[in-house]
Amino acid sequence: MTRRILDHPILGKMEDNNYVSFTFNQKGYKGLENESLAAALLANGIRTLRHHEESGSPRGIYCNIGHCYECRVSVDGQQGIRACLTPVKEGMTVESDGQLPSSKRR
């Protein structure tokens, strides 16, 4: 994937290279261990994390730091987990959240 910034003019080369495997909606992906799920998915070209409960419209991250709850997914069967705050681990099973009450923000 070319979406990662492997070399940065000020921050230098990326040091982490410990890739782990996880699934999102039954498909397998690789992410860097302990990076956020939101970052790992975006690095795989995935922006849509769930669909809105009522309108069915696609939703992705908004704030990326835990404030807006737009990025809720299920992780290993537990619902309502914020993808932007959750570190990726080997073997994680991630799924789009379905039936939670509509979001706080919108």
Add this chain to the structure above:
Amino acid sequence: MDNAIIIGAGPAGLTAAVTCAEKGLDVVVIDEYMRAGGRLLGQLYEEPNGNWWNGIKESNKLYEKAVDLGVNFHLNTAVNNIENSNGIWTIYTERETFHTPSLLLATGAAEAPVPVPGWTLPGVMSVGAAQVMTNVHRVKPGERGVIIGVNVLSAAIAMELQLAGVEVASLTLPKTNQVTQDAGKPKEVLDSLLHVSHMAPSPFVRYGSKLMKNDFMKKLGVNFFPKKGVKMWDIPIQLRKAVTKIYGEDEVEGVTLATINADGEVVSGSEEHIPVDFVCIAGGLYPLAELAAVAGCPFYLVEELGGYVPLHNERMESPLEGLYVAGNITGIEGAKVAAAQGRTAGLSMAHHAGMDDLDGEIKNSIKRTEQTRDNAHIQFHPEIETGRKKILQQWDAYQSNKERSVVSNSRGGIT
């Protein structure tokens, strides 16, 4: 029971933790993010002396210092509620419950949203989200984007995106509506940018501020602001344009950009489509103070500080026994000011824990915070000092009211 608990591992919380631990307190730091550093992590800019301020490095330095001093970290742990009974604070998290006589809220700031039609599409994110993706996670928010909202933070982040090889097609305004108000008016935006021109990352703003000393000149500046905008590090800043719509089927595919007049009204027929794969929204920052509200701390609206702030004094004490605040929860400023406030809070907490002879150190720390503010590279509000004075006046008024009511209550008791 811990001597001191700190919620928030940003520059304020980390510095407070280090200070408390140096004074011999047992300290616990709780943060919902997976790394310590808070919003300092994403910061990256060149200081006037030519050195780069690398937020990740600065965060790691503070974190390692705290760990070396024995500070106990609970990361990935969100605090849901706090409560006081008999002088002891109880902190409820998703996992454990904590207790302490001395609690610091250093929860920082949040970004205000700007609803633009289409803003719920995947690929639309806050400008801070793009900063974290790019500088902390090292994942591009997209290949080519537009930033809606022109302010100090969005200008700085536009430059950071550029640095990482992400194309910023335009830094522009939202179409005015009741919510966007001044943020959508070129004249007001220019006005607010001029106040920060001394630190402006752009020669344009620096140069522009000399040209546009008075209102008349400023108005002229907007009217003659080239329709195509001006470029800053090759990024077009377009104050004569506004995004009227973000479009795309399942993800962002582009934005509709229109020409606006000096009052922010769209010139009909001027709309054009700009293909992009992400959009950043920059609505400005406000103090994240929910936990102080839950605790029952009085609040005041101080515009210069970025919104509602919990009442506090220069020693970073709230009016509630054993509750302290530091950093952006007390008003929006840069990381160095937040850290300086964190040191003061840490000293006040050590004092509360029974350490004597700290008054001199606390006074010095308060003075150092002021100096840091005077020398700040980034200033989010030009009248920050006025804001700081306002909240201190509120503190004095609150204290003398309290005394008066104590006096009248006791009189009432006699008759």
